[in-house]
Amino acid sequence: MTAEGVYVYAIVRAGRPLPTGAGGVGSPAAPLRTIRQGRLAAVVSEAPPKLRARRRDLLAHQELLLRLSAEGPVLPMRFGMVAPDEETVRGRLAADEADHVAALERLSDGVEINVKALPAQNALADLVAEDKKVRRLRDEARRRPGYEASLRLGEAVTTALQSRAAEAGRRILRELTPLARAVAPGPDVQGCVLNVSFLVSRGDSDDFHRVAERFADRHRTHVELRLAGPLPCYSFVSAEAPHARTAGV
Structure with missing residues (x-):
């Protein structure tokens, strides 16, 4: 060779x-x-x-x-x-x-933890309960079913799920940033509303994960968080x- x-x-x-x-x-x-x-x-x-x-x-x-x-x-x-x-x-x-x-x-003594946020899956019932526009379009689609009504409802659901996830992403960013030594936005990832890496002291990585996991549990009807790390500090x-x-x- x-x-x-x-x-x-x-x-x-x-x-x-x-x-x-x-x-x-x-x-x-x-x-x-x-x-x-x-x-x-x-x-x-x-x-x-x-x-x-x-x-x-x-x-x-x-x-x-x-x-x-x-x-x-x-x-x-x-x-x-x-x-x-x-x-x-x-x-x-x-x-x-x-x-x-x-x-x-x-x-020195740092690791990278990547956090991605996506719209919550299987959250339609919570969305309908919270969003007046989606609830109204759902009721209209039930009264007058058809392609246009279904299209309007589908677009409204997608937009609302993205909006809820984006707001949750901004909140988790604010919550995690004080726990990190540095923050680096990542490239856009299809389906994600947030892709950010954090430089965290190695000894603080477990606490960082716990804070993120508690947030994900509290907001599971709005956002899905995916954490990767500790990683090399790319x-x-x-x-x-x-x-x-x-x-x-």
């Missing part, structure tokens, strides 16, 4: 040991090593040929980042970041050393792999 460059997983402080028994992408799993430059080190392996976003490689990448972040601050790379050679990696580490060191300090790192190309994604 011929390697096709250097696969970059993360940037860490120089001198950090690699997790025992950890492997990289590829089949068999590529051996891991570090490339050290000044106060930094890149966690890398040889890039396997024809790298694609296969499930086993995605899981290997994510598992390594989780293990690294459990042992100290890490600047995680997205899956598929490949540099042409070690000298390129060293050059970029040297050029961005001050920024990377500052980012590692900022993320959303709070601007660093990218050194002059890398993205393979297979």
Whole structure:
């Protein structure tokens, strides 16, 4: 098997040991090593040929980042970041050393928790009880059934569910923000009214989850919350792999 460059997983402080028994992408799993430059080190392996976003490689990448972040601050790379050679990696580490060191300090003892909010499912009965317009359109559709009446009712229900979820999303954002060190809005996700990541101190992550879960329980007829994390701090790192190309994604 011929390697096709250097696969970059993360940037860490120089001198950090690699997790025992950890492997990289590829089949068999590529051996891991570090490339050290000044106060930094890149966690890398040889890039396997024809790298694609296969499930086993995605899981290997994510598992390594989780293990690294459990042992100290890490600047995680997205899956598929490949540099042409070690000298390129060293050059970029040297050029961005001050920024990377500052980012590692900022993320020290931090984890990312992502929160998505969606309209509540199976909440029609509560919606009809609370929303006069929906209740009126439902009654009209019952008295004079037909395509137009059903269409108006369906549109009103969709709009009302989205509105209720959006308001709940704004409230949970206000409630969770004081518990976080930083907040980063995520990209729009189909079906979601909120997609936000929070930088939370590792020791506070359980409390953060409890607050979110209590909110979700109190507002279950308005919104469905989906939490992911603790995760590596993707959303709070601007660093990218050194002059890398993205393979297979």
